Amino acid sequence: MVVNSNGPENTLRQRQTANGTPTKFVITEAGKEADRRLDKHESYEFGGPFGVVAIMTGFPILMYYLWICLWFYDGKLVYPTSTADIQPFLWRMWAHVATDASPNAYGWKVYSGNFFFQLFIAWVLPGYKQEGLPVPSLNYKTLTYNCNALYCLYTTLITAATLHYYHIFRLTEIIDNYGHLMTVSMIYxxxxxxxxxxxxxxxxxxxxxxxxxxxxxxxxxCLNPRLGSIDLKMWAEVRIPWVIVFFLSVSGACKQYEQYGYVTPNMAFMMLATGFYINACAKGEECIPQTWDMFHEKWGFMVIFWNFSGVPFSYVYSVVYMASHDPSTYRFTTGGYVFIYTVLCTAYYIWDTAMAQKSRFKMQTQGITTFRKTFPQLPGCVVKNPTFIQTAHGNRLLTSGWWAYSRKPNYVADWTMSLTWGAIIGTTTIIPYFYSMFFIVVLLHRCTRDFERCSIKYGKDWERYCEVV
Structure with a gap:
């Protein structure tokens, strides 16, 4: 069904194909006019020049500070205790950065090795060809994306396991060189x-x-930077951050096993959580071209630094803590483990299927009705006989599946997962909760930007959508 804001009953029967999927949409002249406005700079975001400079300088400093507190000060938030202590405190912080986070040979070798290895396998391995959304700045041309992240993931896992087994590159060393790798990632x-x-x-x-x-x-x-067949924006979103996040967890587990002869359920949880994420991005890569990140967001510092450094080195503070502390400091009861594993799996299911529902609905409106099947293919990835609001722009706003209950069900589930990434170490230190605290600010700001853009793009149809969902 299609909800039409101009209809007397607000609900009309949609023209459908034989299998019940939506008919292909056509962008109207009014829609093109709105798109032209959205492709022009009208106002500063993130506080303008002062705000972005503050973010670009402040966030790297914060990343160093939180890592130092975790690794060297038992997870406590250290600070000067008096005016006289400010200068010595700053020198202590700088000494940790200069000594323990210098861009040394190991950091350059490992980070650069992974960076160019991921580029190489993305270039040579076969993939699933997926058409993206029409790009207004390219006169509504659609770009084709080579989705081979799943093959690249398997290749990376096999390569890393082989190198570790034959002692060519020990995975245990990654977590011990966290600071050095983090600095190199910032330079990149x-x-x-x-x-x-x-x-x-x-x-x-x-x-x-x-x-x-x-x-x-x-x-x-730039909006759609490419290197041959590689879309750099999509490559950087999938191949760099989540590979590093996952292998930091693996490294922490390897270190625990070497120290204690076992891996704690808490560290295993982080391996599962990060494994969920990297596998979801790889198996569902064909859904990414339908997202705002690919369609509208430009490839600048905000996205590049976040993918190359921010995500991998500020999301897994719980792993950093567990790798440097005795397991007795964060042990749960059996019931506690059952609860947090259940919350993670439930949130992951909602996040995975919500993302798939929206992306595949957009594909259907482009006339794409055959979808890629990868493991694990969760039930509920495609909404049958979807309802939506037909906009004057020409696009359609989904009001079925998880999207009938929330305008951003994927954000709700994603944030819930982020909360469990900190909660897995209990209340021993607040630093691992940084991910969820920062993430909720990011998501709320992103919602504001997205809703403002949709208001301009869809006008009264967006108001109607907000009433329905």
């Missing part, structure tokens, strides 16, 4: 952001520019 984040910014400006492919260097560097200048 700043450097790649600058390279892509300059490339877009010099080649005249920039879009939605503000005219302020700091804001444009932060938000990005």
């Amino acid at each position: 984040g700043f450097g790649v952001s600058l390279i892509t910014y300059l490339y877009a400006v010099l080649t005249g492919t920039q879009i939605r520019m503000s005219g302020n260097f700091f804001c444009d560097y932060f938000m990005g200048a």
